[in-house]
Amino acid sequence: MTTRMDTRPPVDDRPPPLHGLELARWAWRQLTSMRVALILLFLLAVAAIPGSVIPQSDVNPLNVRDFRARNPTLSEWYDRLGLFDVYSAPWFAAIYLALLVSLVGCILPRCWQHWKAVRAQPPKAPRRLSRLPAYRRIEVDAAPAEVLAVARAELRSRRFRLRRPGADGDDDAVAAEIGHLRETGNLLFHLSVVVVLLAVALGGLFSYRATVLVPEGSGFSNQVIQFDSLSAGALFDPADDLPPFSMDVESFTMEFVDAGNQIGQPSHYEATVSLVREPGAEPETHTIRVNEPLDIDGTSVHIINPGYAPAFTVRAADRETILAEGPVPFLPDDSSFTSTGVVKVEVPPELGDDIGIQANFLPTAYLDENGPRSVFPGARNPEVYLTAWHGDLGLDDGRPQSVYRLDTDDMEQYSADGEPFRSRLAVGDTVELPDGRFITFDGYVTWVNLQIGRNSGRELALVGAVLAVVGLMGSLYVRRRRAWVRASVGPEGRTVVEVAGLHRTEGAAGDRLADEIGAITDGLLLRLGGAKEKRED
Amino acid sequence: MDLDAVAEWSRYVVVVAVLVYLAAWLAFCAEGGLRSRIRRSGEAAATDRSAELVGVGGSSTTAPVSGPGGVDAPDTDAELGPRADRLGRDGRVLFGLATLVLAVGVVMRGVGTGRTPWANMYEFSITGALVASIVFLVLARTVVGKVVAVWAVLLIFVTVGLAATFLYVPPGPLQPALQSYWLVIHVGCAVLAFGLFTVSAVVSALQIASERAADRGRTTGFGASLPDSAALDRLAYRLTAIAFPIWTFGPLILGAIWAEVSWGRYWGWDPKEVWALITWLAYAAYLHARATAGWKGSKASVVALVGYATVLFSYFGVNILFNGLHSYGGL
Ligand code: HEM
Numbered sequence: 001m002t003t004r005m006d007t008r009p010p011v012d013d014r015p016p017p018l019h020g021l022e023l024a025r026w027a028w029r030q031l032t033s034m035r036v037a038l039i040l041l042f043l044l045a046v047a048a049i050p051g052s053v054i055p056q057s058d059v060n061p062l063n064v065r066d067f068r069a070r071n072p073t074l075s076e077w078y079d080r081l082g083l084f085d086v087y088s089a090p091w092f093a094a095i096y097l098a099l100l101v102s103l104v105g106c107i108l109p110r111c112w113q114h115w116k117a118v119r120a121q122p123p124k125a126p127r128r129l130s131r132l133p134a135y136r137r138i139e140v141d142a143a144p145a146e147v148l149a150v151a152r153a154e155l156r157s158r159r160f161r162l163r164r165p166g167a168d169g170d171d172d173a174v175a176a177e178i179g180h181l182r183e184t185g186n187l188l189f190h191l192s193v194v195v196v197l198l199a200v201a202l203g204g205l206f207s208y209r210a211t212v213l214v215p216e217g218s219g220f221s222n223q224v225i226q227f228d229s230l231s232a233g234a235l236f237d238p239a240d241d242l243p244p245f246s247m248d249v250e251s252f253t254m255e256f257v258d259a260g261n262q263i264g265q266p267s268h269y270e271a272t273v274s275l276v277r278e279p280g281a282e283p284e285t286h287t288i289r290v291n292e293p294l295d296i297d298g299t300s301v302h303i304i305n306p307g308y309a310p311a312f313t314v315r316a317a318d319r320e321t322i323l324a325e326g327p328v329p330f331l332p333d334d335s336s337f338t339s340t341g342v343v344k345v346e347v348p349p350e351l352g353d354d355i356g357i358q359a360n361f362l363p364t365a366y367l368d369e370n371g372p373r374s375v376f377p378g379a380r381n382p383e384v385y386l387t388a389w390h391g392d393l394g395l396d397d398g399r400p401q402s403v404y405r406l407d408t409d410d411m412e413q414y415s416a417d418g419e420p421f422r423s424r425l426a427v428g429d430t431v432e433l434p435d436g437r438f439i440t441f442d443g444y445v446t447w448v449n450l451q452i453g454r455n456s457g458r459e460l461a462l463v464g465a466v467l468a469v470v471g472l473m474g475s476l477y478v479r480r481r482r483a484w485v486r487a488s489v490g491p492e493g494r495t496v497v498e499v500a501g502l503h504r505t506e507g508a509a510g511d512r513l514a515d516e517i518g519a520i521t522d523g524l525l526l527r528l529g530g531a532k533e534k535r536e537d
Numbered sequence: 538m539d540l541d542a543v544a545e546w547s548r549y550v551v552v553v554a555v556l557v558y559l560a561a562w563l564a565f566c567a568e569g570g571l572r573s574r575i576r577r578s579g580e581a582a583a584t585d586r587s588a589e590l591v592g593v594g595g596s597s598t599t600a601p602v603s604g605p606g607g608v609d610a611p612d613t614d615a616e617l618g619p620r621a622d623r624l625g626r627d628g629r630v631l632f633g634l635a636t637l638v639l640a641v642g643v644v645m646r647g648v649g650t651g652r653t654p655w656a657n658m659y660e661f662s663i664t665g666a667l668v669a670s671i672v673f674l675v676l677a678r679t680v681v682g683k684v685v686a687v688w689a690v691l692l693i694f695v696t697v698g699l700a701a702t703f704l705y706v707p708p709g710p711l712q713p714a715l716q717s718y719w720l721v722i723h724v725g726c727a728v729l730a731f732g733l734f735t736v737s738a739v740v741s742a743l744q745i746a747s748e749r750a751a752d753r754g755r756t757t758g759f760g761a762s763l764p765d766s767a768a769l770d771r772l773a774y775r776l777t778a779i780a781f782p783i784w785t786f787g788p789l790i791l792g793a794i795w796a797e798v799s800w801g802r803y804w805g806w807d808p809k810e811v812w813a814l815i816t817w818l819a820y821a822a823y824l825h826a827r828a829t830a831g832w833k834g835s836k837a838s839v840v841a842l843v844g845y846a847t848v849l850f851s852y853f854g855v856n857i858l859f860n861g862l863h864s865y866g867g868l
Contacts, residue, residue, distance in 0.1 A: 034829040038822050042840075045818035045847070052808040052855070059806050087806050200804065209802065260541075291719070291799050302801040453801045461803065465790045469782055476778040 031098070032105035040099040047095050051086030054078065058085065058231070100197060107190045114183050122163045122177035125484040129500035132484075134517040139494045142528050144487035147497055148174050151485035154523045160483060173486035182505060185474020192471055195464035203457020208232035208241065210452045215309040215327045216445040219248030219274075222299075222452060233456075241454070243297050248274045250285070252448045254306050256378045264336060264377055269303055271448050288450075302451040307332050308339055310361045310384055310444045316351045317436040323347055323355070329447045330361045331404055336374040337363050342406045344393050354393040356406045357439065359386035372424070384425045384441045388414050388433060480504040481513060483520060497524065544649025544708035550642035551663055551701050557635035558694040564628035565687040571621040573762065629677060632690055636670040639697065643667050650708045655724045658856055661731075662700035666693045668732025672776075676736070681764045681772055688739050719795035726787020731848060733780035734820075737773050738845035741838040744769035748835045770834060773841060774827060781820050788813040788851075812851035819844035 030036055055063035064084050068075045075084075082089030129135060140147060151174045152162055160176035210227040212220050220226045222245050224238045232238075255268040271288045277296065286294050293300040309327035316323055323345050330341030343357040364376035365383035372385050391411030394401070401407055414421035414434045423431040425441035432438055483501045490496035501517040643664050647654040654660040673689035676682030743763050750760025763769070792813060797803040804810060823844050826837040 034825060035831075038825045038829055038832065041818050041822040041825060045815045045822070048811050048815050048818075051806060052811040056806060291795075293798065293801060300801055302799075304800075451801045455797065455801075455803060458797060458803055462790075462794070465785075465793070469786050469790065472782050472785060476782065 028105065031102050032109075034106075037099070037102050037106065040095060040102060044095050044099060047086070047092050050083055054083050054086070056084060056086065058088070096197075100194065103190055103194060107187060107194070110183075111187055111191075114180070114187060117183070118180050122161060122175045122482060124163060124175050125173035125486055125500075129484055129486055129498045132500040132502050134501040134514045136499045136517055136521040138497050138499075138521060138525065139490060139492075140497055140525070140528055142495060144172065144489060144495050147487035147495055147524070147528065148172075148485065150527045151487070151497075151499075151524055154520060154527055155483060155485070158520065158523075172488055173484055175482070175484050177480075177482045179478050179480030179504070181474050182478035182480045183475075185471040185476075185478060188471030189468050189475050190471075192464045192468035196461050196468065199457040199461035199464055203233075203455060203461065205233040205235040206241070206456035207454055208236045211304060211449055212452065213307075213329055213447055213449045214247075214249045215329055215447040216249055216252045217327075219246060221246035227452075228449075243299050244278045245296055246276050246279075247301070248283075249448060249450075250274055252306065252446045254377070254446060256376070258376075258378065266377070269306055269448070271303060271450075273301075299452060299454045302453075304449040304451045306446060306448050308337060308361055308363060308379070308382075308444050309447045310339075310341075310359070310382075311442040312343055312357070313440040313442055314343070314345045314355060314357075315438040315440070316347075317438075319438060321351065323351065323437070325442070327445045327447075329403075330359070334374075335377065337361075337377045338374040339363075341404055344395065344403075344406070346393060346395055352435065352437065353390050354395075354411070355433070355437065356389040356391075356393055356408065356411055357386050358388070358406055359384050361444065363444075379444060382427055382444055385422070386425070386431075386439070387420055387422050388439070390414060390433075390435065479512070481516070483517065485520075485524070497521075499524070540649050540651065541708060542649070543645050547642045547645035547649060548701060548705065550638060550645060551697060554635050554639035554642055555694060555698045555701060557631055557638055558690055558697065561628050561631035561635055562687070562690040562694055564624050564631055565690060568621050568624035568628060569687060569762075571617050571624065575617050575621065576762070625683070628690075629686070632670075632677070632686065633674060635690075635693075636667070636674055639663065639667050639670060646708070653721045653725065655728050656720065657706045658853070659700050659704045659706045661724070661728060661852065662696055662704055665728045665731040665735070666696045666700070668729055669693060669696075669735045670732075672732060672736045676772075681740075681768050684763055685736075685740055685743060685772075688743070689736065692735065692739060719791060719798065723787055723791040723795050726783050726791065730780045730784040730787060731852065733776050733783070734845055734848050737776035737780060738842055740769050740773040740776065741841040741845075744773055744838045745835045745842075748838075766834065770838065773838065777820060777823065777841065781817075781824065784813075784817060784820070789817060809851065809855050812847065812855050816844060816847040816851050819847050 055067050057064045078084055082091070086092055126132065130137070142150070148171075152165075155162060155174065155176040158178070160178045161180075163175035165171065165174075208230065209232070210224075210230040212227050214220055222242050224230060224242070250272045252271045253269070254266060257263055257265045257267050269290050273286050273288060273294070274283045275286055275294070275296065276283050288294045288301060288303055290303055293302045295301075307329060309329040311325070311327040313325040314323040315321060324343065328341055328343050330339035332339045339361040341359060341361065343355075343359070345355040345357070347354050360372065362372060362374040362381075362383050362385070363379040364374050364381050365372055366375040366381075372383070389406065389408055389411040391408075394407050394410055416434050421434055423439075425431060425439075427441060427443050430438050430440040481501055481503050483499070486498045487495050499517050499521045501513050501520075503513050643654050643660075646660060646663070650656075655664045669689065670693050673682070673686055673693075677686045744766050746760045747763035747769055748766035750763070751766055755761045792810065793803040796805065796807075796810070819840070823837060823840040826832040826840045832840075
């Protein structure tokens with residue numbers, strides 16, 4: 001096994017006496033050493049672990065909230081250490097910035113060295129070729145000069161780079177080298193890693209991601225006020241960066257596995273949308289499926305999760321005046337879409353007080369001793385179980401309210417016969433409230449939560465990543481090696497040809513080099529044989 | 538024939554493969570036992586012979602030492618050698634047969650479910666084990682690979698055995714998020730790299746044992762029976778050098794592309810993504826270690842084994858312990 005030569009000079013471990021400049025130079029040499037790179041790589045790997053174990057606020061804020069509620073004291077410590085935001089924590093950033101600096105500090109000098117190495121002449125033949133790990137010796141009749149010419153042709157056809165003939169006067173041998181692509185690939189790989197990191201970091205500054213929940217039959221326009229949530233990079237500009245489209249969800253269908261052991265698993269989601277690219281433009285129809293987002297000028301629209309929106313009509317006591325109607329999105333509680341939600345009916349004072357309905361929607365309702373629940377996510381037997389409140393919903397007093405929760409501070413639950421009022425409705429059923437008003441369960445539509453987002457810099461990151469793999473393959477699979485052919489007149493007057501090779505790559509198997517040197521020798525013989533025949537003709 | 542039935546039956550085929558792997562392993566073990574007996578008796582014979590020489594050369598009054606071991610050893614060897622050869626051959630044939638049966642099981646699963654068989658942990662495990670098995674079979678034609686094969690078979694036996702029992706998932710259709718040709722390539726690369734890393738980890742572990750034995754000057758025992766540690770080191774490196782770009786390309790790059798298509802962001806620090814990155818960093822550290830003075834040989838092998846531990850965790854740990862976007866892998 002050839003011993004490996006480190007590409008950099010050995011690092012002196014001892015800090016020099018405390019001269020500012022020398023200390024700085026020493027620190028820089030340490031930072032850009034292979035050993036420190038190795039340690040930093042490992043450190044980064046270890047530092048990434050806690051973020052996969054502890055819930056992260058930018059990945060799953062709900063889990064973080066639960067965790068805080070369950071472990072208040074521990075959470076305080078986690079907050080101090082940034083453990084809920086590992087990947088944006090200062091200590092995490094410190095590690096990868098150190099790695100980045102080390103990488104650049106290591107790569108740039110190597111690029112320069114490599115540039116010189118590529119342009120340098122292959123070194124001239126050692127005096128004793130027979131000492132090299134791969135060596136062949138043959139005798140031929142051709143004159144040394146002819147053998148060398150043939151050797152040049154042979155090596156060139158094998159894509160070796162040749163030493164300029166006659167350089168430094170060693171004209172009894174041909175020197176050749178191949179495999180600079182290894183280092184080229186290695187440098188390309190490391191530089192591409194830098195490109196990817198920069199693309200991710202800079203892209204993050206301009207990217208945004210928003211969600212909006214849209215019931216079938218409704219729409220939204222791409223503006224911040226219409227979003228349910230928005231997360232964006234520091235340099236995102238809502239005025240300029242949001243394409244001015246608007247979109248209606250014409251239909252949204254869900255299909256589920258309806259038999260077998262995976263019954264109830266979703267099998268297909270599909271939204272048919274009508275897109276208006278900018279105000280005044282012609283509407284276009286598109287479909288969005290789970291792995292098929294819609295791309296609108298670099299902004300993509302994805303399906304995230306679905307649900308049901310039961311539709312109600314609430315009438316005044318005269319049975320005619322409609323107080324409220326339409327679908328209301330409910331949030332699913334389980335994989336069978338047992339859903340809960342509220343309907344807030346603001347009523348003009350002359351028609352009575354406000355009504356708040358709190359309900360469960362069950363797409364496939366089933367009632368047993370555990371109470372009502374849904375047993376299948378598809379709407380096979382849709383029912384609503386509801387109770388209701390009356391009083392003041394508090395919608396006018398300016399406090400923000402969740403649309404999924406009823407603020408019952410100023411409300412009173414309806415009761416019937418001394419029990420809280422409850423009702424169970426199938427599609428089309430109407431129930432009369434104790435105060436004489438009416439609720440009708442008209443049916444349901446589906447809703448879909450859409451994600452609208454743009455990941456700036458993703459193309460650059462992809463190009464970087466692909467170049468990194470290309471460079472990596474060069475770096476791992478190309479072997480750098482040298483070959484020499486020497487021809488001299490032997491004691492019996494025949495020409496002695498020595499062919500030898502040396503690996504410059506560690507870990508490469510010696511037998512492959514020996515094979516190659518053998519093949520070069522055979523190639524020489526073949527060419528010489530051909531030349532001889534020609535001459536004899 | 539009903540496709541579901543084909544998929545169900547594939548499980549029994551896989552179980553048959555497990556049994557054949559067991560048989561192959563037993564054959565290899567028996568061969569190993571015989572070989573170490575031959576080595577021991579050979580050494581005993583050698584010591585006896587030198588004792589005889591001393592006896593002869595020393596004092597003529599000392600009777601030449603010749604115990605049963607010394608005199609009988611050549612006869613036993615003559616008998617044991619071919620027997621060991623035969624067992625080794627049987628083991629390799631069984632190994633090949635087991636791989637074939639496993640391949641049939643995997644293909645049946647794929648045909649029966651109408652998709653590539655790596656959509657859940659059961660399928661991933663049997664397909665990954667098949668990849669590892671094929672790589673080991675190819676290696677088993679070299680001297681180094683022969684030694685490695687014994688351990689390989691055991692590992693595959695355990696993996697496939699666990700898959701067919703604890704990890705088994707009945708065949709079924711895929712969730713919407715998984716219905717994508719990205720699945721085929723992305724997870725396909727992961728399975729391939731998983732298989733290669735597995736082989737490489739076995740070789741790295743043997744490299745450590747071999748280097749230790751050599752450092753302590755052992756001539757007998759397990760470590761000494763292994764190939765030269767430098768050869769093992771090179772083999773482990775070559776395997777990692779194949780697996781690492783595949784890991785970079787499949788799990789990381791294609792994973793990011795698929796995440797972009799499917800979830801609208803190419804990197805979101807989901808536990809599975811984090812662990813794929815950790816694995817990548819660990820193996821990058823291994824490749825660096827092999828090029829760093831003072832880290833060669835068994836130290837680098839230790840880094841490789843840490844890398845393999847992260848591969849295992851990326852797959853089994855993350856799927857079982859965490860509840861991320863990837864958790865549809867399913868148990
Ligand atoms: C993000 C950080 C880094 C990653 C992911 C990384 C990854 C890799 C990989 C995968 C290889 C294997 C290619 C091969 O063996 O030829 C490699 C080789 C190498 N890396 Fe890095 N590296 C990083 C940082 C660094 C730094 C900071 C240095 C400088 C100290 C460095 C110096 C080298 C050298 C000299 C090799 C060549 C080793 C050889 O010839 O085998 N790398 N790197």
